[in-house]
Structure formats: structure tokens, C-alpha cells
Amino acid sequence: MVWNVASTSSYQFNLFSRQNVQRTSLELQRAGQEVSTGRKADIYADLGPRSTSVMRLRASEADNQTFMQSNDVLGNKLQAMLTTIDSARDRLQGVLQTAIANVATPQNGAAVLQDQAKSALESVISTLNTSFNGDHLFAGLQSDTPPLVRWSEINATTGLSPEDAMTSIFGGGPVDAASATAIADQIDQAFASNDTGNPARNYEATFYNGSPELDGGGQPTKQVNAWVNNGQEVVYGARANDEPFREAIKGLAMLAVTDVSQMDEAAYSTWMNRVVDALSSAQEGMLGVSARVGFNQQVVETTQSQLTDLSLVRRTQISDYESVDPYEAITRMQSLETQLQASYQVSSRLSGLSILNFLR
Numbered sequence: 001m002v003w004n005v006a007s008t009s010s011y012q013f014n015l016f017s018r019q020n021v022q023r024t025s026l027e028l029q030r031a032g033q034e035v036s037t038g039r040k041a042d043i044y045a046d047l048g049p050r051s052t053s054v055m056r057l058r059a060s061e062a063d064n065q066t067f068m069q070s071n072d073v074l075g076n077k078l079q080a081m082l083t084t085i086d087s088a089r090d091r092l093q094g095v096l097q098t099a100i101a102n103v104a105t106p107q108n109g110a111a112v113l114q115d116q117a118k119s120a121l122e123s124v125i126s127t128l129n130t131s132f133n134g135d136h137l138f139a140g141l142q143s144d145t146p147p148l149v150r151w152s153e154i155n156a157t158t159g160l161s162p163e164d165a166m167t168s169i170f171g172g173g174p175v176d177a178a179s180a181t182a183i184a185d186q187i188d189q190a191f192a193s194n195d196t197g198n199p200a201r202n203y204e205a206t207f208y209n210g211s212p213e214l215d216g217g218g219q220p221t222k223q224v225n226a227w228v229n230n231g232q233e234v235v236y237g238a239r240a241n242d243e244p245f246r247e248a249i250k251g252l253a254m255l256a257v258t259d260v261s262q263m264d265e266a267a268y269s270t271w272m273n274r275v276v277d278a279l280s281s282a283q284e285g286m287l288g289v290s291a292r293v294g295f296n297q298q299v300v301e302t303t304q305s306q307l308t309d310l311s312l313v314r315r316t317q318i319s320d321y322e323s324v325d326p327y328e329a330i331t332r333m334q335s336l337e338t339q340l341q342a343s344y345q346v347s348s349r350l351s352g353l354s355i356l357n358f359l360r
Contacts, residue, residue: 050321053321054318054321057314057317057318057321058318060314061311061314061315061318063230064307064310064311064314065311067227067228067229067230067303067307068304068307068308068311070226070227070228071228071300071303071304071307072304073133074226074228074234074236074300075297075300075301075304076132077132077133077135077137078236078293078296078297078300079297080130080132080137081137081138081236081238081293082290082293082294082297084127084128084130084137084138085238085286085289085290085293086290087127088123088124088127088128088245088248088286089283089286089287089290091120091123091124091127092120092124092248092251092252092279092282092283092286093283094116094120095113095116095117095120095251095252095255095279096251096276096279096280096283098110098112098113098116099113099251099255099272099275099276099279100276102260102272103269103272103273103276104269104272105265105268105269106260106261106263106268110260110261111259111261113255113259113260113261114255114256114258114259114260116255117252117253117255117256118151118256120252121151121249121252121253121256122150122151124248124249124252125148125149125150125151125249126150128147128148128240128245129146129147129148131143131146136210137238138210138238138239138240138245139209139210139211139239139240140210140211140221140223140224140237140239140241141211141221141222141224141237142209142210142211143210143224145209145210146209147208147209147210147239147240147241148207148208148209148240148249149161149162149206149207149208149209150162151163151253151256155205155206155207155209157205157206157209158200158205158206159200160200160201160206161206162206162207162249162253163256163257164206165190165200165201165206165207166187166253166254166256166257167257168198168201169183169186169187169190169201170183170187170257170258171183173258173263173267174263174264174267174270174271175264175267176264176266176267177266177267177269177270179267180263180266180267180268180270180271180274181270181274184254184270184271184274187250187253187254188250190202190203191203191207191246191247191249191250192246193205193213203241203246203249203250204241207249208240208241210239210240210241211239211241212241213239213241213242223235223236223237223239224236224237225237228299228300228303228304229303229306229307232303234296234299234300236293236296238289238292238293242285242289243281243285244281244282244284244285244286244288244289245282245286247278247279247281247282247285248278248279248282248283248286250278251275251276251278251279251282252279254271254274254275254278255275260272260275
């Protein structure tokens with residue numbers, strides 16, 4: 001019978017011991033990391049094929065967070081729009097009340113209507129020129145430019161101010177009901193941007209600098225929109241050339257261009273009725289715009305709530321994949337500490353052994 005006796009040199013034994021200590025140290029470091037973070041140190045190695053699910057969940061959650069951040073900004077933007085419209089309506093209401101009180105005859109403050117209208121006009125224009133994060137809210141897609149030109153400010157494109165355009169149409173003013181109707185009709189054409197005789201007087205030429213209502217082919221231009229979720233779009237734009245805002249500027253401009261208290265009686269009645277119609281239509285229309293903005297706010301808030309709930313579910317799923325059992329991790333770390341201490345003790349004892357100790 002042949003006996004094979006395997007022998008291990010001291011060098012090999014020391015090498016094996018060092019490798020064991022190194023391996024145990026790395027495992028202890030990994031266990032310590034898992035205890036401190038609560039997550040697997042090498043997620044994809046631990047999960048194997050299931051790591052694909054984690055990658056998909058993380059990608060979906062990243063998209064989710066992007067939508068949530070943009071929706072926060074959009075919600076604040078919509079609130080700014082709503083506040084702006086309500087402020088313009090309040091300013092318009094004061095002029096409308098005075099105009100209604102004087103619609104038949106100039107008796108209750110008609111003499112100050114011109115100054116009141118000019119003040120309201122400046123306020124409404126300034127309000128509708130409001131910007132949010134550098135974007136003018138009522139300029140449509142051309143949000144880098146204030147949409148409205150101030151009453152006495154020259155529009156660089158036409159060389160006219162809104163006051164110049166209105167004065168050109170108003171001329172010497174109406175002398176009777178028929179001429180008041182004719183002038184008011186010309187103003188209606190200009191504010192509908194249909195003044196073919198002098199296009200420079202049109203609303204979208206001198207008064208307004210934002211996105212036009214129609215493109216070159218006569219089709220409605222695109223409104224401002226935002227994606228609030230995958231496959232969910234919100235069209236929320238409101239422009240200063242929308243009919244309610246045009247009617248507001250028109251009604252105020254008809255009062256600002258002249259002292260109505262000095263008009264002929266028949267012309268005055270016709271003129272003031274057209275003014276009241278324009279301002280009343282503006283008030284009603286702006287209320288409708290506010291309702292639309294408020295509805296969009298509700299859509300964004302509902303979507304944001306859904307995204308928040310979905311984010312919670314996804315983060316829980318990700319945590320289920322990536323988290324470690326803290327008790328198991330601590331137990332494993334303590335076991336590795338004990339193992340490493342034993343390895344150190346063995347190495348220390350072996351390093352003290354020498355054949356010379358037995359040859360004395």
C-alpha cells in the first residue's frame with residue numbers, strides 16, 4: 001500500500017492565510033456598507049437576471065420625477081396666469097361700472113372717463129405683459145417678447161403707437177349716430193386685424209407683438225402646450241390677442257382716444273353703447289379664460305397626485321429589490337468580524353513559531 005502525504009510549505013500556508021484575510025476583509029467591508037446604507041453593495045451581481053426589472057423601474061421613476069418637476073413649474077405658471085387675468089378683470093370692472101352709469105347721458109363722471117380709461121389701459125397692458133421665468137405669459141409661442149405695446153409707445157415695426165392708430169381712425173370724431181357707428185365699425189375691423197386700407201392700424205400690427213391668431217394659410221396657430229404625463233398633453237395658452245383681451249383693449253381705447261362728454265348727444269349714446277358692449281364682452285370672455293386656466297390647474301394637480309402615488313409604488317418596488325435585511329446584514333458583519341479576528345490570531349501565532357525554539 002502506498003501512502004501519499006501532502007505537504008504544505010510555510011510560504012504557501014502564509015499565502016493562503018493572507019488571501020483568506022483579504023477575502024474576509026472585502027466581505028466585511030461590503031457587509032458594513034450594506035448595514036450603513038441599507039442597500040445591497042453590488043445590486044446587479046446579487047440580483048442577476050432580475051436586475052433588468054430594477055433598471056426598468058429606475059428609468060420609469062426618472063421619467064416620473066421629470067414630469068413631477070415640470071408639473072410643479074406649470075402649476076405655478078398657471079396660477080400666475082390666473083392671478084394676472086383676475087387682476088385685469090378687476091381693473092376693467094371699475095371702468096365698466098362708470099361707463100354703464102353714463103351710457104345714456106354724460107352725467108355721472110363721464111368727464112373723467114378718458115383719464116380713467118387711460119389709467120386702466122396702462123394697467124391692463126402692464127398686467128398682460130407679465131412674465132414668468134423669463135416667458136411672457138400672454139405672448140403665445142413668441143414668449144421672449146412682451147405681447148402688448150403701451151398706449152403712447154411707438155411700435156418699431158409700424159412706426160405707430162396704439163394711440164396714433166386709434167387717433168387715425170377716430171379723426172375729428174363722430175357728429176351724429178351714423179358717423180359714430182361708422183367709426184366704431186372701422187375700429188372693430190382694426191381690432192379684428194381686417195383693416196385692409198391701412199394694415200398698420202391693425203391690432204396684430206401695432207397693438208400686439210405676440211403669436212398671431214392665424215398663420216399665413218389662414219389656419220389657427222399653435223397654442224402653448226405641455227406634457228404632464230406620458231401621452232397626456234395640456235394646451236394651456238392664453239394670448240393677449242384672444243377675443244376677450246382684444247375687446248378689453250378696444251373698449252378702453254375707445255374711451256381713451258377722446259373726451260366722450262364733449263360728443264354730440266346722439267353720437268355719444270351710440271358710442272357709449274359700443275364701448276359698454278365691448279367691455280361687457282371682455283369681462284365675460286376673460287371669466288371664461290379664467291375658468292379654462294382653472295380647469296387646466298385641476299388637471300395638473302390631479303396628474304401630479306397620480307404621479308406622486310405612482311412614484312411611491314415604484315420606489316417601494318425598487319427598495320424591495322435593492323434593500324437588505326438589516327438584521328441579516330448585521331449578523332453577517334459580526335460573523336465576518338469574528339472570522340477575521342480568528343484569522344489574525346492564527347497568523348500572529350504562526351508568525352511566532354520557529355524551529356530554533358525547539359533546538360535550544
